[in-house]
Amino acid sequence: GAGVSQSPRYKVAKRGQDVALRCDPISGHVSLFWYQQALGQGPEFLTYFQNEAQLDKSGLPSDRFFAERPEGSVSTLKIQRTQQEDSAVYLCASSTRTGTRGYTFGSGTRLTVV
Amino acid sequence: DAKTTQPTSMDCAEGRAANLPCNHSTISGNEYVYWYRQIHSQGPQYIIHGLKNNETNEMASLIITEDRKSSTLILPHATLRDTAVYYCIVRSRMDSSYKLIFGSGTRLLVRP
Numbered sequence: 218g219a220g221v222s223q224s225p226r227y228k229v230a231k232r233g234q235d236v237a238l239r240c241d242p243i244s245g246h247v248s249l250f251w252y253q254q255a256l257g258q259g260p261e262f263l264t265y266f267q268n269e270a271q272l273d274k275s276g277l278p279s280d281r282f283f284a285e286r287p288e289g290s291v292s293t294l295k296i297q298r299t300q301q302e303d304s305a306v307y308l309c310a311s312s313t314r315t316g317t318r319g320y321t322f323g324s325g326t327r328l329t330v331v
Numbered sequence: 332d333a334k335t336t337q338p339t340s341m342d343c344a345e346g347r348a349a350n351l352p353c354n355h356s357t358i359s360g361n362e363y364v365y366w367y368r369q370i371h372s373q374g375p376q377y378i379i380h381g382l383k384n385n386e387t388n389e390m391a392s393l394i395i396t397e398d399r400k401s402s403t404l405i406l407p408h409a410t411l412r413d414t415a416v417y418y419c420i421v422r423s424r425m426d427s428s429y430k431l432i433f434g435s436g437t438r439l440l441v442r443p
Contacts, residue, residue, distance in 0.1 A: 221374070248429060259418060259433035260375065273430065287381045308374050319365070322374030 219243075221323035223309050229329045230299045238306065238326045242311030249292050250320065251284055252308040260308055266292060294314045299330045335419045335434055342440040351405040351437050353419030356400045361424045364395060365431065366404045368415040375418065375433075383384065409441045 219286040222241040222242055230236050250259035253276075263282065265273040277284070281299075286292040286302050296303055308328050310320040336354040355364065363382050373410040378423040379386055379393045383401070386393045392405040406413055418436040422429070 250430060252433075259416075259435050262430045262432065265430055276430075310374070312429070314429075317363075317380075317424075319377030319380065320375075320431065321365075322376070324374050325370070 221309055221311050221321050223270065223307075223326050224324035225326060226324070227327050229327075229331060232300060232330055233298050234330075235297045235330065236299055238296075238307050238328070240292045240294070240309030240311075240323060242290065242309070243273040243321055244290075246311035246321075247289075247314040248316055248320075249286060249310045250312075251292070251294050251311065253278075254306045254308055254325070256305075263294070263307075268308075285289070296328075301330050304328055304330045335421055337417075337419050337434065337437045339435070340390040340438040340440070343409050343440055343443050345404065345411060346408055347397045349409040349413065349441070351417050351419075351439065352401065352405075353403070354401045355419070355421050358399050358421050359423075362421045362426060364393065364399075364402050365422055366391070367420065367431075367433075368413075369418070369436070370412075370415040378417075390395045409439075411431045411441050413443060415439060418443065428438060 224239045226240050229259045254260040262276040264284045268284045282299045283295045298330040306325040310322040312320040356427040365380040369375045381393045395402045416436040416438050418433050420431050
């Protein structure tokens with residue numbers, strides 16, 4: 218596709234509910250990143266894939282957060298037993314393997330946990 | 332990764348040049364300087380990057396000092412649509428994760 222597509226655009230979850238956020242990267246982009254952005258702050262790194270391999274998950278805040286990219290294209294970020302502090306915008310970005318020419322970000326999914 | 336320091340906010344008049352500074356005094360020789368911006372309710376957008384030479388593209392110019400400890404992003408003729416948060420990021424070429432570490436950025440307001 219022409220850009221990175223994320224769905225849903227907005228998600229409201231009750232505390233304790235599981236959610237799944239989807240990212241469709243630019244076709245052919247090897248690298249895929251997930252970021253979390255709290256209100257008024259810069260994006261914070263969560264995890265990184267190169268093709269289907271998750272090479273860095275150092276930013277995942279707890280074991281309730283899980284990401285996958287089984288076929289090296291579409292990725293899903295899953296949050297189990299959501300809590301209020303999980304409320305944020307979740308951004309996905311894709312790039313060529315090194316990303317030297319910059320990453321392309323999606324518009325994000327705004328998650329609100331009530 | 333080297334950290335960057337940016338002013339919290341700036342403003343400029345529409346049609347004038349916007350000069351956004353960034354300090355990265357601990358940058359190492361194998362680290363690039365990247366600039367991204369984030370317009371309200373959108374994801375960050377890549378603007379430009381450089382290693383040690385000045386760079387220019389259709390969006391902006393990047394001026395890096397000779398000692399590489401600071402840089403300036405220049406928007407030559409700012410428009411209202413340039414109102415955004417601008418992030419200066421230092422990224423290692425050797426970082427196998429290739430991740431970007433964002434700071435708080437500079438909130439640029441372009442005034443009519």
